[in-house]
Amino acid sequence: ERVTLRLTSVDRVFVAGYVPALQTEGQVVRFLLNRGYRIPSPAGLGHNHDRLIGEIERFIAQRDLPVVTFARRERKEDVARPFLAGAEREGREGVVLVGKAQERVMGWRGFKDRADPRGQKGHPHFVYRRQALFVNHFYFYVWDRDWGPAFFKLCPYAPYPMWVWCNGHEWAKRQLAHAGVSFEPLDNGFRSVEDADLAQRLCARLSADHLRRFLAKWTRRLPGPFVDDDAEVGCRYDWSVRQLEVSDTAVFDRPRSGRAWFEAAIRDNLDLGRPEKVAVIFDRNIRRRGKHPTPGRFATEVITPGVDPHIQVRYRASKAKAYFKDHRALRVETTINDPYDFDIGRRLSPDNWRELRDRGRAINARFLAALGDDQPEPPDATTLAEVVLPSHTVDGLRAPGMRFGDPRVMALLASIAASAHAFDGITNAALRQRMTGLWKPDYSSAQATYDLGRLCRNGLLSRDPGAHRYRLTSRGRRIATLFTRVAARVVVPALTQLSDLTRPPRGSPARLVAASRAYDTELDQLLKHEHAAD
Numbered sequence: 001e002r003v004t005l006r007l008t009s010v011d012r013v014f015v016a017g018y019v020p021a022l023q024t025e026g027q028v029v030r031f032l033l034n035r036g037y038r039i040p041s042p043a044g045l046g047h048n049h050d051r052l053i054g055e056i057e058r059f060i061a062q063r064d065l066p067v068v069t070f071a072r073r074e075r076k077e078d079v080a081r082p083f084l085a086g087a088e089r090e091g092r093e094g095v096v097l098v099g100k101a102q103e104r105v106m107g108w109r110g111f112k113d114r115a116d117p118r119g120q121k122g123h124p125h126f127v128y129r130r131q132a133l134f135v136n137h138f139y140f141y142v143w144d145r146d147w148g149p150a151f152f153k154l155c156p157y158a159p160y161p162m163w164v165w166c167n168g169h170e171w172a173k174r175q176l177a178h179a180g181v182s183f184e185p186l187d188n189g190f191r192s193v194e195d196a197d198l199a200q201r202l203c204a205r206l207s208a209d210h211l212r213r214f215l216a217k218w219t220r221r222l223p224g225p226f227v228d229d230d231a232e233v234g235c236r237y238d239w240s241v242r243q244l245e246v247s248d249t250a251v252f253d254r255p256r257s258g259r260a261w262f263e264a265a266i267r268d269n270l271d272l273g274r275p276e277k278v279a280v281i282f283d284r285n286i287r288r289r290g291k292h293p294t295p296g297r298f299a300t301e302v303i304t305p306g307v308d309p310h311i312q313v314r315y316r317a318s319k320a321k322a323y324f325k326d327h328r329a330l331r332v333e334t335t336i337n338d339p340y341d342f343d344i345g346r347r348l349s350p351d352n353w354r355e356l357r358d359r360g361r362a363i364n365a366r367f368l369a370a371l372g373d374d375q376p377e378p379p380d381a382t383t384l385a386e387v388v389l390p391s392h393t394v395d396g397l398r399a400p401g402m403r404f405g406d407p408r409v410m411a412l413l414a415s416i417a418a419s420a421h422a423f424d425g426i427t428n429a430a431l432r433q434r435m436t437g438l439w440k441p442d443y444s445s446a447q448a449t450y451d452l453g454r455l456c457r458n459g460l461l462s463r464d465p466g467a468h469r470y471r472l473t474s475r476g477r478r479i480a481t482l483f484t485r486v487a488a489r490v491v492v493p494a495l496t497q498l499s500d501l502t503r504p505p506r507g508s509p510a511r512l513v514a515a516s517r518a519y520d521t522e523l524d525q526l527l528k529h530e531h532a533a534d
Contacts, residue, residue, distance in 0.1 A: 002258070005196055005251040008361060009203035010168030011188065011333060013211065014243035015348055017162030017219070021234045025128045028108050028158065034233050040126055042110030045158050048225060052156045055223040056138060060098055070101040070139075080141045080151070087143035095222070099139035107133040107157040133157060140222055147171050147214055152222060160225040162237060164215060169247075171210070172202045187326050189249050208353035215239060239348040246360025247333035248368065255328045262324050265371045266302055266309055275299070281366050282315040284342070296341075313367065316341045320367050332368050334360040387458055387479060399457035410487055411439035412451055416460065416472055417480040426461065426470040428452065 021027050032040035035048075060067060066083065070076050076099060083096040113125040140152045148170035153163040169189050176183050176199060183199070184192040193199040219237060226235050252258035275298035279286050287294045296316030303310055310323030317338040325331040339345060342359050345352045390401045402409045415434035416426060424430075428448045435443040435451075452470055455461040460476030463469070472480070 002253055003250045004253045005190060005192055005329075006249070007190055007193075007196075007200055007203060008246070008248045008364070009172060009189075010206055010357060010360075011245040011247040012243065012335075013166050013168060013241075013245070015164050015211070015215070015239045016242045017164065017215070017237040017239055019159050019235055020238055021236075022108075022159035028110075028128045029126075030233075031158075031230070031235060034229070039124065040110075041124075042126060042128075045108065045110065048158070049156050052223060052225050056098075056156075059223050063095065065095055065098050068097060068099045070099050076101070076139065080139075080149075084141060084143055084149040088148070091145075093143055093145045095140050095142050097139075097141040099141065100136050101139065102134055103137050104132055104134050105137070105155050105157065105161065106130050107135070107155070108159060109133075140218075142218060144174075144214065144218070146174050148174050150214075150218075152218060154222070154224075156225065158225075162219075163242070164239075166211070166214065168203065168206050171206055172199060175202045186249070186251070186329060189247070189325065189329070189331070191251055191326075191328060208348050208350045211353075212239070212348065240346040241336075241339055241348055241352065241356065242346075243335060243337050244339075244353075244356045244360065245333055245335045246357055246364060247331055248361070248364040249325065249329050249331050251329040255324075258330055259324050259327070262322070262330055262371075263309070266311060277370075278313055278315050281313050281320060281370060282318070282363055283366065284315060311371070318342075320363050322367060322371060332364045332371075334363040334367070336360060391458075393457050397457055400454045402454065402458060404483060405487070405491075408439055408451075410483070411435055412455070413480040414438055414484045416455065416476065417484050424469075425464065426452070426472065427468060 022031060028045075029040040032044040035044055037044045059065075068079055070079065079099070080097050087094070087096045107130070108128050109131045110126045110128050113127045135155065135157055138154045138156070140154070142150050142152065144150060147166050150164065150166040155161050167188065173183065173185065173190075176193065179198070181198060182194045183190055190199065215237075230236075250258070275286055275288075277300050278298045285294070286298055294316070297314050298316075299314045301312045301314075303312055308323060310321050312319060312321040318334070318336045318341050320332070320334040322330070322332045336342070336356055336359065339352065339356055342356075344355045344359070388401055388403050391399045393399055402413070404410075412435065415431060415438060418434060428445055431448045431452065432443055432445060435448065452461065455476070456463055456470065460473060460479060461470040462473050464471065
């Protein structure tokens with residue numbers, strides 16, 4: 001009841017483009033022969049590389065695109081963000097930035113086979129091997145009218161792998177915008193949506209077909225390693241899922257309540273770092289012994305980057321985590337980095353996509369259930385501030401604060417908490433009768449009128465229609481009783497006991513007195529050490 005928006009959606013998606021017709025040595029040779037080379041020399045791959053680089057340079061020059069060479073360990077997303085934001089403001093679809101970075105890749109290298117006797121007679125024979133290359137990759141950052149921000153990373157060396165990043169939340173935002181539905185964005189999500197049901201239906205509708213159409217659209221537009229003749233013999237990209245993130249976001253009406261509940265869950269889960277707990281959340285067996293122990297990392301951690309702690313659970317290459325997002329929403333998300341961890345295929349197909357999405361949802365549900373086990377409702381941390389500090393009613397009227405410890409406020413709360421009001425309600429005269437004994441004998445009718453008004457505006461009293469009679473609300477009864485009891489039974493006795501610890505009254509709590517004495521002793525020693533005792 002304290003969540004204003006709840007959405008489950010595919011979040012980050014990372015897919016790898018590969019060419020099925022360039023995965024073996026024989027396929028590389030066939031590719032070169034189909035290009036018209038009589039001898040499948042590595043020079044043919046070099047010619048194709050040079051052609052592709054020239055096409056990329058012409059593509060950049062024709063569109064006057066900015067080009068950035070990324071530094072090592074530089075956050076590429078931060079560099080591209082202003083360019084993508086500018087395209088979003090202008091509603092301009094297209095490539096907004098091209099980046100270059102040297103990165104490691106496994107590529108084909110060709111060599112003369114020295115052991116082949118034919119090579120000694122002027123007929124060289126070439127062999128091809130996959131080797132690690134450290135070469136330039138090209139990042140094409142695009143703004144798409146249906147997907148928003150995305151990037152395509154292309155390696156210009158055979159077998160020409162490509163990597164693509166996009167985001168399911170951004171896709172949903174674009175669909176809502178096309179439908180004319182207003183929303184307030186949360187970083188990588190939603191803070192509020194005019195039609196929450198439509199937003200959830202859209203998030204659930206996102207499919208592998210949507211993503212494949214997006215990939216096909218941009219691979220046609222961007223420079224590529226293949227010409228028309230290559231496509232005719234089967235040289236084209238297929239796609240595999242390398243990372244799929246499924247998130248469950250709950251936006252709280254009172255963020256402090258949600259944060260307090262989540263941090264209480266963290267305290268109760270500090271000892272979750274045992275691998276068997278991971279199996280509960282991921283629903284996968286972990287074999288530690290035998291011929292085939294389960295490889296990978298298994299851990300549960302509480303991590304605190306700055307002031308934003310999160311609980312993270314790892315299973316092999318995948319993980320799930322929970323954290324409080326942008327100080328507003330509880331986010332639980334599962335990141336599947338290898339579908340094989342869950343016996344699901346990697347190829348981007350409708351069945352694999354559906355299984356990955358459903359598995360992510362199930363893991364999120366188990367993770368959230370594990371966090372919520374034995375946890376009370378989120379504490380209403382704002383209620384105290386609403387009562388003791390000035391606030392405003394739903395109608396915009398000012399509600400004066402009722403500060404805890406103020407003698408008039410404490411007498412007022414004790415007056416309305418009296419059981420004598422249960423039958424006849426509270427009138428101006430009845431309140432004056434109680435207050436003259438608890439606060440001041442000269443408590444006036446005007447003061448009673450003012451106090452009855454602020455009790456109503458704070459929701460502690462309600463007024464009978466057409467009468468000057470007031471009833472104690474259930475909320476008012478709980479608050480008035482709590483404040484009165486805490487003051488009478490805890491605060492006043494404790495202050496009395498602490499006022500003179502050299503002669504504590506009989507019955508004083510020994511631990512309270514000892515703790516206060518120890519505190520005073522340590523403080524005196526600290527002041528003396530700093531030569532500030534005087």
